[in-house]
Every structure is written in C-alpha cells, then in structure tokens.
Amino acid sequence: RIYYKILFSLRTHIVIGYVLLMLFSSVIGTFLIDKFLFFQVEERIKKSLVQEIHEFRMMAVDGINPDTHKPFGGDLKNMFKLFLKSNIPDDDEFLVAILNGKVYRSSPLALPSWFKLDSPMVKTLSQVKTAEEGEFLTVDGNVIYLAQPIIRGKNHGVFVVLHATAGERQEVIDAVFVIIKVSVVVIIIFSCLAWVVAGHVLKPLHLLTNTTRSIGETGLTQRIPVKGADEIAELTTTFNEMLARLETAFSSQRDFINDASHELRTPITIIRGHLELLGDDPQERKETIELVIDELDRMSRFVEDLLLLAKSEQPDFLNLEIVEVHSLTLELYAKAKALAPREWRLDTMASGRLQADRQRLTQAIMNLAENATHHTKDGDVISLGSDLRNNQVRFWVRDTGEGILLSDQRRIFQRFARGSINRRRSNGAGLGLSIVQAIAEAHNGWVELFSRPRGGSTFTIVIPLKPIPKPRQRGGRNSFFHSSNFWQGRKGRGGQGAGGDEGDKKTWGRGGFS
Numbered sequence: 001r002i003y004y005k006i007l008f009s010l011r012t013h014i015v016i017g018y019v020l021l022m023l024f025s026s027v028i029g030t031f032l033i034d035k036f037l038f039f040q041v042e043e044r045i046k047k048s049l050v051q052e053i054h055e056f057r058m059m060a061v062d063g064i065n066p067d068t069h070k071p072f073g074g075d076l077k078n079m080f081k082l083f084l085k086s087n088i089p090d091d092d093e094f095l096v097a098i099l100n101g102k103v104y105r106s107s108p109l110a111l112p113s114w115f116k117l118d119s120p121m122v123k124t125l126s127q128v129k130t131a132e133e134g135e136f137l138t139v140d141g142n143v144i145y146l147a148q149p150i151i152r153g154k155n156h157g158v159f160v161v162l163h164a165t166a167g168e169r170q171e172v173i174d175a176v177f178v179i180i181k182v183s184v185v186v187i188i189i190f191s192c193l194a195w196v197v198a199g200h201v202l203k204p205l206h207l208l209t210n211t212t213r214s215i216g217e218t219g220l221t222q223r224i225p226v227k228g229a230d231e232i233a234e235l236t237t238t239f240n241e242m243l244a245r246l247e248t249a250f251s252s253q254r255d256f257i258n259d260a261s262h263e264l265r266t267p268i269t270i271i272r273g274h275l276e277l278l279g280d281d282p283q284e285r286k287e288t289i290e291l292v293i294d295e296l297d298r299m300s301r302f303v304e305d306l307l308l309l310a311k312s313e314q315p316d317f318l319n320l321e322i323v324e325v326h327s328l329t330l331e332l333y334a335k336a337k338a339l340a341p342r343e344w345r346l347d348t349m350a351s352g353r354l355q356a357d358r359q360r361l362t363q364a365i366m367n368l369a370e371n372a373t374h375h376t377k378d379g380d381v382i383s384l385g386s387d388l389r390n391n392q393v394r395f396w397v398r399d400t401g402e403g404i405l406l407s408d409q410r411r412i413f414q415r416f417a418r419g420s421i422n423r424r425r426s427n428g429a430g431l432g433l434s435i436v437q438a439i440a441e442a443h444n445g446w447v448e449l450f451s452r453p454r455g456g457s458t459f460t461i462v463i464p465l466k467p468i469p470k471p472r473q474r475g476g477r478n479s480f481f482h483s484s485n486f487w488q489g490r491k492g493r494g495g496q497g498a499g500g501d502e503g504d505k506k507t508w509g510r511g512g513f514s
Helices: 002-007 010-062 076-086 120-126 166-201 203-214 231-276 282-311 325-336 358-374 432-442
Strands: 093-099 102-107 132-138 141-152 155-164 321-324 343-346 353-356 381-389 392-399 446-451 457-464 481-485 506-509
Touching: 010 076, 010 093, 010 141, 010 155, 010 166, 076 093, 076 102, 076 141, 076 155, 093 120, 120 155, 141 166, 166 203, 203 231, 231 282, 282 432, 321 325, 321 358, 325 343, 325 358, 325 381, 325 392, 353 358, 358 381, 358 392, 358 432, 358 457, 432 446, 432 457
Parallel strands: 343 381, 446 481
Antiparallel strands: 093 102, 093 155, 132 141, 141 155, 321 353, 381 392, 392 457, 446 457, 481 506
C-alpha cells in the first residue's frame, strides 16, 4: 500500500513530468546541436575549398612561371607543380591536378583508396568543362569537392579540391555523445532535487489532508496556518474560509434543530397533557378541544413559516410583476389598520413602478405591522409609508412603542430570536423578521432598522429598481442587513427609515459597526 501510494502520489507525478520534460528537451536539444555543429563543419569545409580554388584562379590568371619569368600560358604542368608545391592542404583535404584525363600531381602525394587512378570519380572529374561543386559517397563517408577546369591550347587540365567529411563528422558525434552523458547525469541529479523540492512545496497539502481527516462536526474550529502568497497559500486560505462557513452552518443547523424541537415540543406537551386529562364533562371537552385546535394552529403556522424560509432559497420563490408603489402603499395601510386598535397613520407615498412580487412584499410589510402591534399599546402611533429615491423604493413601518435594545438589533433577525423587552408579549416562534429579511433579499434588497429603547422603532425594506438576477443565493452571514441605533439627535418623523433626518447614529454593515 505504501509503494502504491508513493507511485501514484502527486509528488511522483510532478517528478515524472519534470523528468519527461527534461528528457524531451535534452533529445530535441541534442538533435539541434548535432545538426548545427555539422552545418558549421560543412560551412568551414566549403569556405576552405573556395579559398583554394580562388588562389588557383589567381595563379592561372596572374601567375609567373619561375623558369621563364613570364606568364604560364599553356604550361599547365609547371602551373600545377608550383601551386601544389606552395600550398599545404588541411586535414582530410586533398589537392589534385588532372591533366589530359590523368592524375598529374596531388598534395599530399598519397591519395586515399577511394580515389584510384582508374576510378569513376577520376574519369568524371577529368571531363569537367566548367567550374563545378558536388559530393561523392565513398566507403569512408561523404567527400565534398570543387573542380576548376583550365584549357590552354591542346592541354585540358582540371584542378580539384576534395575534402573527406568522415573525420569532422566523427568529432561531432563524439561531442554529441559527451553532451548526452552530461545530460543524463544532470537529469538524475536534478530529478532527485525535484523530488525534494516537490515534497517541500506539497507539504501544505499534506497538512491540509491531515487536517481534513481530523475534522469532524465538533472540530470545525481548526485552521491551517497560511504561509506565503502562492497558489498553495491561496488554497489554504480558501480552505480556512470553507471551515468558517461550515462552522457557521453547523452552528446554525444545531441552533435551528434545538429551537425547532423546543418550539414543537411545547404545544405537543400541552396537547398530550390535556388529552390525557380529558374527562366526560361536555364543557371541559369543549374547552380542551378549543385549546388543542389553537395549539395545532400555532404548530401549523410554525411549520408554514419554516417552509417559507426554506423556499426563499429557491429561484422560483418570487412571482415577479410590475407593481404600482402608490396603490400598494394604500393597500398595505388599509390591511394594517385591521390588525389592532392603534393610532394608524399614513406617511408619504411614492409614485412609480417596481418589479416585485406583490404578495411577498405585502406579507413582509404585514409581518412588520403585526410585530409593531405586539410591541405597542393603545394610543401608540404606527405609521406606514413609502419613498422613491436613488433608484431604490423604501417601505417602512414606524411605531412609538418600547423600542429595541442595541444588543438585540442584529440578533432579532435570526430565526427563533426575540427581543429582550417584553419578549413574551407575542406568542410567535420568532420567525417573522427572518421571513421579512428573506423576502427583502429575494428582491435583491435589505432591511434597515432604526430604534432605541423606549423610543420606538422604524423598520425599512429597501428594494432596488434594477432587475432582479436569478437565481440568487440568500440568507446566512452574507445578507444585506443594515441596522442603526441613534441615542442622540432628533428622533425624526415618518419616513425616517426612508433616509430622513437620522441624527447622530451608528450603522451596521456586513462587518459590524461602521
């Protein structure tokens, strides 16, 4: 198992990839070096041949016969003899003078076996009429030649410069073999170094793996230290962020289960207790049935609220249409007045159109209005209104009731949470404001809260006029909840939540107080 793990590990794959890349580059590099070196050899050979031919032409045109002190003229023998005597060929180079079809002289005197007097090569070169270059394939390899004919009267001479490339080619092959040997040693050494470096680079991944294995539902507080700013560090940071989200999700799930079980356990206990004590008295049976029905209705509302919150995460939660803000405000005010005997007031009303779900918005505002009735008493004022500015529509519910403590203003938007002031006045499950926030976020908006203890509260739903993207991810810690508490300055009149005179205030954004 250990060998299998090592063989198929990411570290092994990295090193194998590195070795294959090095081998491929070495093969390509060696091939190119071989071609380049031999090309240079051929260029040097050709340059040397051209130089010899050029010097012979100079002698044939301007040369002086040392015996007569006159130009050579038709004395090709003395011309060849003097030139071959005064020029020393390079290694593997041969200077040959052919006169009237026969080899007259050569330098060096000993010619290789492939250049025999009666060979086809000699016969071919002796018949050259114009300057010519070419190659011969011999038993010793390729032979490059340049031939310069010279005709003076009845004499037909050919000066030939030949160069056997076998020696230079062998030198190139030897150099290439040295390069191959060095490359193999370098690949082996650097493969070992690559194994060590890959292990060091992948060390955070092993730590990530071990941390992942050790994490359970109760171990989500662990975090991996972030070092550097490379891709591994980015992965580590992302993993830590994922752990934070999982920790929040598990915590929320645990709280949700605890709170939900508590909320359901109470009515179930009440129903069971009364049914167990149910007697034969008709009046008692009637009262018990009414109480059981009331508790069942409360459980039904609780389940419906949970289902609503669950459905708010789905893309088909909203049924969008074009809504007239002015008429919707009047409709909301008419419905709210029937909730409880309070001093209801209608503040400013906006005129304009909004793309929204009319029923969901009505549900959210009615939740706020009903919540206001639970925290006010007869004679208190509850105001509704709407406003349109900065491409945003704002609906608010303002009351002059008991207000909300600063410490409760963020918490009350969580599920099953209730405020600390008169928290038992409502018999709800604490899901109303969570529903309001979910509906606002489904419209790409948010909820704002302005309140102070014993000074009333203003809840404002802010809906942008821009089209709502679908589908959207809502809820959790990324919700757009804004809450403000002002302890000094003026309290403001209707429409405070819509951006009126807010006085000296503190505002909550995503990261806390700002």
